[in-house]
Structures are given as structure tokens and as C-alpha cells.
Amino acid sequence: MTLVPTSPAGTARSRVRGGPAAPRPRARPRSRGAAAWTPWLYLAPALIVLGALLVYPVGQLGLISLLEYTQAQVSGGEPTSFRGVGNYAELFADAQFWQVLLATVGFATACVVSTLAVGCALAVLLTRVRAVPRLALMLAALGAWATPAVTGSTVWLLLFDPDFGPVNRVLGLGDHSWTYGRYSAFFLVLLEVVWCSFPFVMVTVYAGIRAVPSEVLEAAALDGASQWRIWRSVLAPMLRPILVVVTIQSIIWDFKVFTQIYVMTGGGGIAGQNLVLNVYAYQKAFAASEYSLGSAIGVVMLLILLAITLVYLRLLRGQGEEL
Amino acid sequence: MNSTGFRWRPRRPRRLVAEASALVIAAVVAFPLYWMALSAVRPAGEIESAEARPWTLAPTLDSFRRVLGQQEFGRYFLNSLVVACAVVIASALIAFLAATAVTRFRFRFRTTLLIMFLIAQMVPVEALTIPLFFLMRDAGQLNTLGALILPHIAFSLPFAIWMLRGFVKAVPESLEEAAQLDGASRSRFLWQILFPLVLPGLVATSVFSFISTWNDFLFAKSFIISDTSRSTLPMALLVYFKPEEPDWGGVMAASTVMTIPVLVFFVLVQRRLVSGLGGAVKE
Amino acid sequence: MKLAARLVAPIAALALAGLTACAPGTSDNSSAAKDDRTGTLRLWLFREVSNEPKEKVVDQVVAAFEKAHDGAKVKVEYIPVETRAERMKAAFNDPKSAPDVIEYGNTDTAGYVKDGGLADVTTEFNGWADSKDSDPTARTSVTVDGKVYGAPFFVGVRALYYRTDVFEELGLEPPKTLDELTTAAQRIRAARPELYGLVVGGAYTYGAMPFVWANGGEIAEGRGGSYASTIDSDAARKGIETYTSLFGDDNCPAAKCAGMGGNDTVTAFAAGKAGMAIGGDFSHAAVEAGKVKGKYAVVPLPGVKSGSVAPAFAGGNNIGVLRSTTHRTLAVDLMKRLASKRTQGALFDAMGFLPTYTDVRAEAAKKEPFIEPFVKTLASGTRFVPVSPAWARIDASLVLPTMFQEVVSGKKDVDEASEDAADRMNDAFSSVG
Known part of the structure; x- marks a missing residue:
């Protein structure tokens, strides 16, 4: 199958073969006259869309978190009043908030690590099999990814139901309840989260591996390196830009898990033992239209995720990876 | 294959x-x-x-009959398709340009921009729907498909840009120099050389934006208020999640119906995924 | 390195965006001055799982309405119940998208009124002949601070489903008191360990509350226009004690039942996994589709004293007029037609919705004997949740389920759990003023 049919591409292809295998760590600045505004020209559509639809609302979010702003204010029934850091004070004074925050961090970490491990392992597996098993695994994974989260959670719950589910039967667990214990409930939700989010990692990393020039991999394979070594010392470094985005995305999503916890643990588990931050925000604020408190939780979440992201990027840079 | x-x-x-x-x-x-x-x-x-x-x-097939017999089901399906396709195409093009800019050029605020792109994803979406609602209202977009397409483009872009960055980066600089030497203009290089080379990445991001748009509930129920003929498929699914008397058969049938187009979309695009740059080099 | 700088830049940019942006959006949602007698009215009704019979009844009502009012049209839109929160908020915020007449869940009344969404129809309601036969709880569910904000559309109520075959086999009689209920439940479990005696759920608030109400307890009491929780009163605690004592290996093991909600208990009963269950009139179809078809009967849930009935929660929906409507007179007429005795009778035949009028309900019970225990339950007095906008928050933050689950799972005792629940409720009540 020819991908680049035009003649300049023919030249390009031959260049690739002779060119350096690894991407260069840094792009060269372009110095010629028009170049200064070229990147901005390319960026313009993205900036317009993101500026209007993301930056502005996020700014509003910060503003709302400082106000008294509930549905009554939104509908103009009561005037908006300035509360300063009152919403934050209320939040930080709630002992449950800290407990939930801790649980969220732990649960999200477990989800991110498991998802990445499963996704990367299966992406490598995909490169080692022929078309039929590859397509089978890809389609199964895509199906898992495409299933709406509410349905996926419901199905998993049905599968693990102590009375009606097949899993306990197959494992011979009798009527063991998966959702009663705190950790067992978190574990069950983790399984579902991994099930529906590993495909994203797998497909992305697989796409990344496909873009790696095959000579590199063949050379490594000829050297007799083990699969793990090839991953560690060849693939992972080359795929780093992709692994970075996959990791950051997974952190962001798993930190914000909502549907799975909400559906599978009945809104936060027995006596709220499985609450995570987003569900907490929903119960405390959004369900009752207390947007100012909800925005304050949103801002706190934003700052935590931003800090994690920056620390992560900085660690990468410490290893010589340029953003 | x-x-x-x-x-x-x-x-x-x-x-x-x-x-x-x-x-x-x-x-x-x-x-x-x-x-x-x-x-x-x-x-x-x-x-x-x-x-x-x-x-x-x-x-x-009772459950499927209930689902497919729902008032305006075909309409919902079509709306979902229009929204998802518009989002996939627009975000792929916009993200490709932006990814090229942040990878192939160095300029002030580059890193800041990259991080800024992510920020909106870090807050709970429920918190953003209120400002977005007023934005859509003031733009007169409420109750139109535009109210779904625009926010979804915005929410797919950050990931798409970050993701394509990796792919653009993997294309050797020497290629561009060669193209320049051959006299190819910048836009020609961009669309005829670079674009095909990052296709595997584009496919992966398209699958991502397709699925996240296709399965969206929140925007669909917040921005399409009074005109149910503009509703999307998830609204047809939600009918069966009735508190206290859910219809699991309906839920499962509607979800099955919803999952199939995603698989079809994937089968259509997956050949691009398996034949990336590696494959091109091999020839 | 320049980490701090990188962190500061985006935040500064955002702060700037926040400050330069104008104040967050609000909307003008005052009641409209106009009262047009022609034009199109928008009507929102909930979309049912099988919606067609409902559509037929509604179409007839609409046709009659359009015939009576020259130049008036009605556009009916069926919305999924699960999307109601977002849609209603959106409708309050954008009068252009707002409907004129809506169907809404009766526990949402106070919240919608507080949000400034519903029109006060006290005069019209009281002057309406049909409203005389409206049952008192239904009337409570449309009333906030003495003003009426809609017309009751139908009620939903729960009673005790039990397995006739199991009762016969064990020589049991339908329980007459709550104590007998517990005894019967334990006997079933002892004789048939594969069954739950009475299947109960830690997250099944409306299945649990009758135990509190039967013991003379209340969720909260209104004091001078606002509410204060009384869930930690002695009477309420006794009810909590009775309900939570049903969670155990001798009836419904905590590990499995603590997490159950109302639907889970009905499902267990329908699948033949339980001797008894507390289910609604609306659960009838699900039970009929299950394995126990033909092997069950329904009686009112007994109270403390022999022969008494435990007060049940009167759920259901209302029809209301939006404050922003520009067709107030027409909208009120449409509301009356939809909530009229005639329409409610037709809807019972089509959908099984229990009428809110005592006389229409009695008629219905004659036609469909299975609803008789539910009608009896309604007749012996029902209860309602606090009519306060805080209820939305109390409900969403699962205050009552959490309380029951804390006791059931042994995390707290009844006194402590109910005290904490009362505190959380009072927080919510005070925050809405």
C-alpha cells in the first residue's frame, strides 16, 4: 500500500531511509523573515477555538469560585455576591474532603499504572501477531472503549453480581459480594476502568510503534535482545512523546473518574467509603446547583492536576527530554 | 493486510x-x-x-424493537453521526496545524501554550457547562448541533495536539530540508508529505475524538434543551435508565446499537493505523 | 529550572481572563408580562420506557385543547427523566428554550420554586372543581409555603410484596405488625436459606422510611418556614433500629444488602430470591416479567400496631406552569386538562399511573384488583419529604442511605449515625436559608 504517492514523497522516502533513525531532540529555530509569524498562523484556528471555548470558561470558573453563585443567582432571582475565599474555606474545613482527596489520589494512581501497563504490553503484543488475532484484539478493545461508560459499568456490575452474575460461579466464590468491602469495591471499579481505558493506550502506543522505522527494531531483534530490553532501551525512548501524552491524559481522566464509581458503587460505596473527588463534587455541589462550591472544587482539582503534570514534565526534562 | x-x-x-x-x-x-x-x-x-x-x-428482538421504534430514533442517529464526523474532521485538521507549529517552530510561550491546552480538561466538565451554556446562549447556538460540535472540537483538540506532536516530531527534519531543496513550498510539504506521514497518529486521535463525541451525555442534555429533534443517540439510551424501574434490556440493546457504528468507523480507518511510516519505509 | 515561571504564566493568564471577563452569566427570568391567547405552547413530558400509550392519551388531550382554543397549538416533547436536572436548569436560564407546561417529579417542587422556575397557580388551582378530590399528600407535594405550584399528575406508592407459595409452605400469614414482619422474614430465611426473608436495601430510602414513620419519627420538621432535622429523635431512632436489624445473616446479609437500592430489591424478589420485598405499584410489570409470576400477592406494609398501615412515601409527578410563559391562561388550562380526572383515569388504563384523586383511584381499584393494597396504603395516610430546596442536596449527597449503611456495616451505632445525618441535613437546610 502506498501512502505517499506524489513524487516529492518519493524523494522523501529515500531520505528517510538514509536519515537519522531517532527523532532529533530539538527542532531548529527557523530564522528567515516570514517564519516568525508562521507558527502563529498555524496555531490560529486552535487558539481561536480553545480561547473562546476553554480559556474563557475556565476563567469564569475561577471567578465563580469566589462568589456566591447558585441557581437562584443564575436565574436572576437573587443578586450575586462576592464571597472571597469563603468557598475554599468551607471546602478545606470539611474533614471528608481530605479523606476523599487521599482516596482519589490512591485510586487514580492505581488506575493509571494498571492502564498504562496493560495498554503498552498489549500494543507490543499486537506487533508480534498476524492480522487475524491482531484484528480480533483490536476490535474487542475498540468495543470496550466505545461502550458508553454507564453501560459498561452496569454490565460489569451484572457480571460480578453475587446473585445473578457468572463470575462468582466460574470462580466458585458463592455469593461473595464485591462491592461491600472498601478495597474490593475499588478493585472492581479499577477493573472496569482499566477495561475501558486500556484500548486508548494500546491504540495510541501501537500507532506510535508503527511510526518507528523498522530498521531500528530489526537491528535490535537481530542483536537477540529480549522483548523487555527492546521496550526499555529502544521503544520507550523513541515513543516518549507519545507515552508522555498518554500518561498525562490517563492521569487527568482517572483523577476525574465519575461514572464508574457512581454507577458501580451506588454513588460512592457503602456509607461513602468509595467516594472520589468528582463524585464528591457532584454530591456536594452540582446536584444542588451550588456552582460556586463546585467551581472551588474544580479549581482545586485543576491545581492538583497541573502540579502533577508539571512535576512529571520536569522529571522528564531531568532525563534530557525536551518538551 | x-x-x-x-x-x-x-x-x-x-x-x-x-x-x-x-x-x-x-x-x-x-x-x-x-x-x-x-x-x-x-x-x-x-x-x-x-x-x-x-x-x-x-x-x-423485543428490546431492539423498543429501541428502534422510539420516536425519532433515526433522527438521533443521524444527528450523532453529523456531530461526530464534523468534530473528527475539524479537530484533526486544526490539531495537525497546531501540532506542526509547536513542534517545528520555537517561539515564546510555546511550552506555556502546550500546558494551557490541557488545563480545561483538568476541571470537572460539570463546572464548565455553566459558562459554556451562557456562551452558547449568547451566540445563539443553543438547541442547534453547533452547540455540540463546537465544545467537542474544543475538548478533543488538546489531546489531538499533544498526540500529533509526537508524530510530527518523529518525522525527521532532514525530510523537510530535502523537500525544500526539491523546491516544494511549505504548504505542499505540510499537506503532501507531512500529513500522510502522521496518518497513524491522526487515526488514533480520530478514534479518540469520535468516541468521546459519540458517547457524550452531558453536553447533549445541557445544550439541546427545547428541540428534541436535535438530540443525539445517548438521549435515546438514557430513556431506559429510569430511576426505580430501569429497563436493562433497552439499555443493552440501545448500547449495542450505539457501539456498532464505532466499530464500523474503526474498521474503515484501521488500515491507516496498521500501515504507518514503518510500512512505507519497508516498500 | 523555570518550573515556577511555567506554573505562574498559565495561571496568571487564566486569572486575567477571569477578571477581564464580565460577571458570570445570569438571566432575566422574571415572570412574563404578556398573556397571549394564541400561538404555540411547548409541553414537556417524561419519556417512558414504553411511551406510546402515554402519547395516545396526551394526543387526545392536546387535540381537545386545540379545539377549545382557536389559534393555540401545542408542541409536545418527551424528555428522558434522567436528563431533567440539566434541562430544567437550562430552561430556567434561557426563557427562549423554556417550555410553558412541564411534568416534574414531586420531590423537585421546592427546588424549582426556589430557582424561580414555577408559576404560582394557587388561585386557579383552588377554583378548579377537580382539585376538591385531590388527596392531601398530593396537594402537599405541589405546595410550598402555602402557595400552589402545579397540579398533581399521578402518585407512586410502595407496599409489601410476598410469595404466596412460600407463605403457604411455611404456614405463614401476611404480617399484621412490623414485629410480625421481622419474625416472618427470619422464619423464611431459616427454612429456605437460599432466599432472603424480606429483601431490604441500605440505599433504599423510600423502603426504609416507612419504618421510621410507623414509629412516629420524621425526617425533618418545619419550624418557621425552614426545616430542622428530627431524624435523631427517639421515635425515628426506633424505626432506624427496626429497619437496620433486618440486615443480618438471619434475613438479608449486610454484605449483599447494604448496597442495594430499591430496584435491586425488586429485582431479587422478581427473580425468586426473596420471600418478601417492598415494591411500588410501578414495580408490578417487572415482577410480572420475573420468575415469581402467579406466586405472589401484595398487602400494605404493616405498622406498629396490629391492623395499622405503615405510612408510605407518596412519590409521583406533577404538572406545572413555568413562570416565564407568555401564555399563562392557556398554559394553566392545558395543565388542568392534563391533570384532570378524565386524563388521569385514561392514563391509569394506558400506563398504570395511580390517579391523585381519591374517587378516580377507587374506580381504578375496581378495574385492577392488584392496585387495591396500594390504594389502601394511600388511604391510610402517606408522607412526603421536606418541601425544601435543600432536599435536592440531601438526596444527592445520600445522607439517609449513608446513615443506614453506617449502621448496617457496623461503622457507627444508631445514635451516632442518626446524629451525624441530622447535622448534615441541618447544614443543608441552613445553607438554603
Whole structure:
């Protein structure tokens, strides 16, 4: 199958073969006259869309978190009043908030690590099999990814139901309840989260591996390196830009898990033992239209995720990876 | 189809082990999907019954009939398709340009921009729907498909840009220099050389934006208020999640109907995924 | 390195965006001055799982309405119940998208009124002949601070489903008191260990509350226009004690039942996994589709004293007029037609919705004997949740389920759990003023 049919591409292809295998760590600045505004020209559509639809609302979010702003204010029934850091004070004074925050961090970490491990392992597996098993695994994974989260959670719950589910039967667990214990409930939700989010990692990393020039991999394979070594010392470094985005995305999503916890643990588990931050925000604020408190939780979440992201990027840079 | 980009040439037994495990894993991953489809054809009352048989003796299409017979179901389907396709195409093009800019150029605020792109994803979406609602209202977009397309483009872009960055970066600089030497203009290089080379990445991001748009509930119920003929498929699914008396057969049938187009979309684009740069080099 | 700088830049940019942006959006949602007698009215009704019979009844009502009012049209839109929160908020915020007449869940009344969404129809309601036969709880569910904000559309109520075959086999009689209920439940479990005696759920608030109400307890009491929780009163605690004592290996093991909600208990009963269950009139179809078809009967849930009935929660929906409507007179007429005795009778035949009028309900019970225990339950007095906008928050933050689950799972005792629940409720009540 020819991908680049035009003649300049023919030249390009031959260049690739002779060119350096690894991407260069840094792009060269372009110095010629028009170049200064070229990147901005390319960026313009993205900036317009993101500026209007993301930056502005996020700014509003910060503003709302400082106000008294509930549905009554939104509908103009009561005037908006300035509360300063009152919403934050209320939040930080709630002992449950800290407990939930801790649980969220732990649960999200477990989800991110498991998802990445499963996704990367299966992406490598995909490169080692022929078309039929590859397509089978890809389609199964895509199906898992495409299933709406509410349905996926419901199905998993049905599968693990102590009375009606097949899993306990197959494992011979009798009527063991998966959702009663705190950790067992978190574990069950983790399984579902991994099930529906590993495909994203797998497909992305697989796409990344496909873009790696095959000579590199063949050379490594000829050297007799083990699969793990090839991953560690060849693939992972080359795929780093992709692994970075996959990791950051997974952190962001798993930190914000909502549907799975909400559906599978009945809104936060027995006596709220499985609450995570987003569900907490929903119960405390959004369900009752207390947007100012909800925005304050949103801002706190934003700052935590931003800090994690920056620390992560900085660690990468410490290893010589340029953003 | 068997043009795997690079051949490991492992010993046969090892490949067989790999293929066998791939098939087993595929079966495990697909089992919940099978259970979903199975529940969709079970007669009412059998979905949650004490015998958890992995088959049914009395398959029925009642649930599917309920779903497909829903008022305006075809309309919802079409709306979903329009919204998802518009988002996939627009975000792929916009993200490709932006990714090229942040990868191939150095300029002030580059890193800041990259991080800024992510910020909106870090807050709960519920918090953003209020400002977005007023934005859409003031722009006169409420109750139109535009109210779904625009926010979804915005929410797919950050990931797409970050993702394509990796792919653009992987294309050697020497290629561009060569193109310049050959006299190709910048836009020609961009669209005729670079664009095809990052296709695997574009496919992966398209799958991402397609699925996240296709499955969205929140915007669909917040921005399409008074004109149900502009509703999307998830709204047809939500009908069956009735508090206290949910219709699991309907839920499963509607979800099955919703999942199929995604698989079709994927089958259509996956050839691009398996034949990336590696494959091109191999020829 | 310049980490701090990188962190500061985006935040500064955002702060700037926040400050330079104008104040967050609000909307003008005052009641409209106009009262047009022609034009199109928008009507929102909930979309049912099988919606067609409902559509037929509604179409007839609409046709009659359009015939009576020359130049008036009605556009009916059926919305999924699960999307109501977002849609209603959106409708309050954008009068252009707002409907004129809506169907809404009766526990949402106070919240919608507080949000400034519903029109006060006290005069019209009281002057309406049909409203005389409206039952008192239904009337409570449309009333906030003495003003009426809609017309009751139908009620939903729960009673005790039990397995006739199991009762016969064990020589049991339908329980007459809550004590007998417990005894019967334990006997079933002892004789048939594969069954739950009475299947109960830790997250099944409306299945649990009758135990509190039967013991003379209340969720909260209104004091001078606002509410204060009384869930930690002695009477309420006794009810909590009775309900939570049903979670155990001798009836419904905590590990499995603590997490159950109302639907889970009905499902268990329908699948033949329980001797008894507390289910609604609306659960009838699900039970009929299950394995126990033909092997069950329904009686009112007994109270403390022999022969008494435990007060049940009167759920259901209302029809209301939006404050922003520009067709107030027409909208009120459409509301009356939809909530009229005639329409409610037709809807019972089509959908099984229990009428809110005592006389229409009695008629219905004659036609469909299975609803008789539910009608009896309604007749012996029902209860309602606090009519306060805080209820939305109390409900969403699962205050009552959490309380029951804390006791059931042994995390707290009844006194402590109910005290904490009362505190959380009072927080919510005070925050809405």
C-alpha cells in the first residue's frame, strides 16, 4: 500500500531511509523573515477555538469560585455576591474532603499504572501477531472503549453480581459480594476502568510503534535482545512523546473518574467509603446547583492536576527530554 | 493486510504463543460486550435471574424493537453521526496545524501554550457547562448541533495536539530540508508529505475524538434543551435508565446499537493505523 | 529550572481572563408580562420506557385543547427523566428554550420554586372543581409555603410484596405488625436459606422510611418556614433500629444488602430470591416479567400496631406552569386538562399511573384488583419529604442511605449515625436559608 504517492514523497522516502533513525531532540529555530509569524498562523484556528471555548470558561470558573453563585443567582432571582475565599474555606474545613482527596489520589494512581501497563504490553503484543488475532484484539478493545461508560459499568456490575452474575460461579466464590468491602469495591471499579481505558493506550502506543522505522527494531531483534530490553532501551525512548501524552491524559481522566464509581458503587460505596473527588463534587455541589462550591472544587482539582503534570514534565526534562 | 511493518522473525512457537494469548485476551475483553449483546436479546426478566447462563434459550428482538421504534430514533442517529464526523474532521485538521507549529517552530510561550491546552480538561466538565451554556446562549447556538460540535472540537483538540506532536516530531527534519531543496513550498510539504506521514497518529486521535463525541451525555442534555429533534443517540439510551424501574434490556440493546457504528468507523480507518511510516519505509 | 515561571504564566493568564471577563452569566427570568391567547405552547413530558400509550392519551388531550382554543397549538416533547436536572436548569436560564407546561417529579417542587422556575397557580388551582378530590399528600407535594405550584399528575406508592407459595409452605400469614414482619422474614430465611426473608436495601430510602414513620419519627420538621432535622429523635431512632436489624445473616446479609437500592430489591424478589420485598405499584410489570409470576400477592406494609398501615412515601409527578410563559391562561388550562380526572383515569388504563384523586383511584381499584393494597396504603395516610430546596442536596449527597449503611456495616451505632445525618441535613437546610 502506498501512502505517499506524489513524487516529492518519493524523494522523501529515500531520505528517510538514509536519515537519522531517532527523532532529533530539538527542532531548529527557523530564522528567515516570514517564519516568525508562521507558527502563529498555524496555531490560529486552535487558539481561536480553545480561547473562546476553554480559556474563557475556565476563567469564569475561577471567578465563580469566589462568589456566591447558585441557581437562584443564575436565574436572576437573587443578586450575586462576592464571597472571597469563603468557598475554599468551607471546602478545606470539611474533614471528608481530605479523606476523599487521599482516596482519589490512591485510586487514580492505581488506575493509571494498571492502564498504562496493560495498554503498552498489549500494543507490543499486537506487533508480534498476524492480522487475524491482531484484528480480533483490536476490535474487542475498540468495543470496550466505545461502550458508553454507564453501560459498561452496569454490565460489569451484572457480571460480578453475587446473585445473578457468572463470575462468582466460574470462580466458585458463592455469593461473595464485591462491592461491600472498601478495597474490593475499588478493585472492581479499577477493573472496569482499566477495561475501558486500556484500548486508548494500546491504540495510541501501537500507532506510535508503527511510526518507528523498522530498521531500528530489526537491528535490535537481530542483536537477540529480549522483548523487555527492546521496550526499555529502544521503544520507550523513541515513543516518549507519545507515552508522555498518554500518561498525562490517563492521569487527568482517572483523577476525574465519575461514572464508574457512581454507577458501580451506588454513588460512592457503602456509607461513602468509595467516594472520589468528582463524585464528591457532584454530591456536594452540582446536584444542588451550588456552582460556586463546585467551581472551588474544580479549581482545586485543576491545581492538583497541573502540579502533577508539571512535576512529571520536569522529571522528564531531568532525563534530557525536551518538551 | 499481512504487511506488518517490521518482522521480528521469532521462532514459530513463540509467535504461536503470542497469537494464542492475543486471542485469549481478546475473548476476555470482549466478554462483557458479549454479555451486553446477550442481555439485549434475553427476554425481560431473564437478565437478572438466578441462572447466570452465558446463553439464552428464548432469544427475542423485543428490546431492539423498543429501541428502534422510539420516536425519532433515526433522527438521533443521524444527528450523532453529523456531530461526530464534523468534530473528527475539524479537530484533526486544526490539531495537525497546531501540532506542526509547536513542534517545528520555537517561539515564546510555546511550552506555556502546550500546558494551557490541557488545563480545561483538568476541571470537572460539570463546572464548565455553566459558562459554556451562557456562551452558547449568547451566540445563539443553543438547541442547534453547533452547540455540540463546537465544545467537542474544543475538548478533543488538546489531546489531538499533544498526540500529533509526537508524530510530527518523529518525522525527521532532514525530510523537510530535502523537500525544500526539491523546491516544494511549505504548504505542499505540510499537506503532501507531512500529513500522510502522521496518518497513524491522526487515526488514533480520530478514534479518540469520535468516541468521546459519540458517547457524550452531558453536553447533549445541557445544550439541546427545547428541540428534541436535535438530540443525539445517548438521549435515546438514557430513556431506559429510569430511576426505580430501569429497563436493562433497552439499555443493552440501545448500547449495542450505539457501539456498532464505532466499530464500523474503526474498521474503515484501521488500515491507516496498521500501515504507518514503518510500512512505507519497508516498500 | 523555570518550573515556577511555567506554573505562574498559565495561571496568571487564566486569572486575567477571569477578571477581564464580565460577571458570570445570569438571566432575566422574571415572570412574563404578556398573556397571549394564541400561538404555540411547548409541553414537556417524561419519556417512558414504553411511551406510546402515554402519547395516545396526551394526543387526545392536546387535540381537545386545540379545539377549545382557536389559534393555540401545542408542541409536545418527551424528555428522558434522567436528563431533567440539566434541562430544567437550562430552561430556567434561557426563557427562549423554556417550555410553558412541564411534568416534574414531586420531590423537585421546592427546588424549582426556589430557582424561580414555577408559576404560582394557587388561585386557579383552588377554583378548579377537580382539585376538591385531590388527596392531601398530593396537594402537599405541589405546595410550598402555602402557595400552589402545579397540579398533581399521578402518585407512586410502595407496599409489601410476598410469595404466596412460600407463605403457604411455611404456614405463614401476611404480617399484621412490623414485629410480625421481622419474625416472618427470619422464619423464611431459616427454612429456605437460599432466599432472603424480606429483601431490604441500605440505599433504599423510600423502603426504609416507612419504618421510621410507623414509629412516629420524621425526617425533618418545619419550624418557621425552614426545616430542622428530627431524624435523631427517639421515635425515628426506633424505626432506624427496626429497619437496620433486618440486615443480618438471619434475613438479608449486610454484605449483599447494604448496597442495594430499591430496584435491586425488586429485582431479587422478581427473580425468586426473596420471600418478601417492598415494591411500588410501578414495580408490578417487572415482577410480572420475573420468575415469581402467579406466586405472589401484595398487602400494605404493616405498622406498629396490629391492623395499622405503615405510612408510605407518596412519590409521583406533577404538572406545572413555568413562570416565564407568555401564555399563562392557556398554559394553566392545558395543565388542568392534563391533570384532570378524565386524563388521569385514561392514563391509569394506558400506563398504570395511580390517579391523585381519591374517587378516580377507587374506580381504578375496581378495574385492577392488584392496585387495591396500594390504594389502601394511600388511604391510610402517606408522607412526603421536606418541601425544601435543600432536599435536592440531601438526596444527592445520600445522607439517609449513608446513615443506614453506617449502621448496617457496623461503622457507627444508631445514635451516632442518626446524629451525624441530622447535622448534615441541618447544614443543608441552613445553607438554603
